[in-house]
Amino acid sequence: MGSTPTEGVDREGRSTADRPLPAFVDWILAVIVALVGTLALVAGSAVLVFVDRDALAAGIEDEAVTVTVGTTELTDAEALAVADAVVSWTGTGLALVGVGTVLAAVGYLVARRRTRRRSEAGEPASSYGTYAVLGAVVTVALSFLPFSPAFGGALAGYLERAESDRTVSVGTLAGLLPAIPVLAMLVFVAGGVLSGLLTVGQTGEAVVVGATLLLSALFVVAFAGVLGALGGYVGGRLAARRDRPSDARRPASDGRQ
Numbered sequence: 001m002g003s004t005p006t007e008g009v010d011r012e013g014r015s016t017a018d019r020p021l022p023a024f025v026d027w028i029l030a031v032i033v034a035l036v037g038t039l040a041l042v043a044g045s046a047v048l049v050f051v052d053r054d055a056l057a058a059g060i061e062d063e064a065v066t067v068t069v070g071t072t073e074l075t076d077a078e079a080l081a082v083a084d085a086v087v088s089w090t091g092t093g094l095a096l097v098g099v100g101t102v103l104a105a106v107g108y109l110v111a112r113r114r115t116r117r118r119s120e121a122g123e124p125a126s127s128y129g130t131y132a133v134l135g136a137v138v139t140v141a142l143s144f145l146p147f148s149p150a151f152g153g154a155l156a157g158y159l160e161r162a163e164s165d166r167t168v169s170v171g172t173l174a175g176l177l178p179a180i181p182v183l184a185m186l187v188f189v190a191g192g193v194l195s196g197l198l199t200v201g202q203t204g205e206a207v208v209v210g211a212t213l214l215l216s217a218l219f220v221v222a223f224a225g226v227l228g229a230l231g232g233y234v235g236g237r238l239a240a241r242r243d244r245p246s247d248a249r250r251p252a253s254d255g256r257q
Contacts, residue, residue: 010084021127024111029133030105036140037101040181044094047087056083074200082196086189093188097181108133128170131156135174135228149175149224153231154238161239171232179224186217 049199061081062078074082112130119125137154142148160170190213197206 007151021130022058023112023116025134026130027107029137030109031110031200032137033133034050034102034105037098037103040094040101041098044091044096047091047094051087051091053080053084056080056087074202077201078200081199082193085196086192087197089188089192089195090185093185093191097184100184101181115209128160129167131159132173132177134159134168135171135231136177139174139178139224139228143178147227149178149227150231150234153179153228154235155231156185156186156228157235158236158239161236165236167232167236167239168229169232171235172229174232175224175226175228176221179221181219182220186213186220189213190217 057080060079108129115125115127115129135152137152138153138155139148142151145151152174156174157167157171160167184236191211193213194206194210197209199202
């Protein structure tokens, strides 16, 4: 059986779709992801070190920091308790997300190294994960646009089209990967708000705020996933249209031989 027109065959007779992307692409993506994680770790550490309870108390006393829940403005003591909890949870969340992101970058490199070894041994090797990470990087780079997951998903789907029909799933993954740290941070912020409000006896407000943040987190994940899936579908269709002319010319050229 021959390879499909979108794949091609290398000098060893293997489909080029079974060959992973060059190692330098994996390193570039891993460095970018690790850099983002390092920045988050530094930011979280700075929050924990420099934003202490005394600084918050001074800000609240000078009315530079006010905490309002719904239509109720908290007293200085209550505001200090809530603000201190939010800062503590947020700083911890940033630091942990940063560490997790760096570890994810290292794990990605290890996984891709194993993939290249399988390819060198003549086993099928896919670049599915690389396309998803590349799409996720594009999503983050274009995060100033409201529909950036669609662009990242489109790139991932376009690249994956040469290897399989998993364009929608790779686009979805490209949209969801950047949403994971955001979701984690929302969880930590929610934890800080709930902890602070429960400490000052604002149980009803804590329930409302917690439910609001939970719905916001679900919306972020769903929004990113759906846009990524749509982008992956469009990217796959564009890749298919790109390959269609070569498919149409092939029977004609074969008939002339």
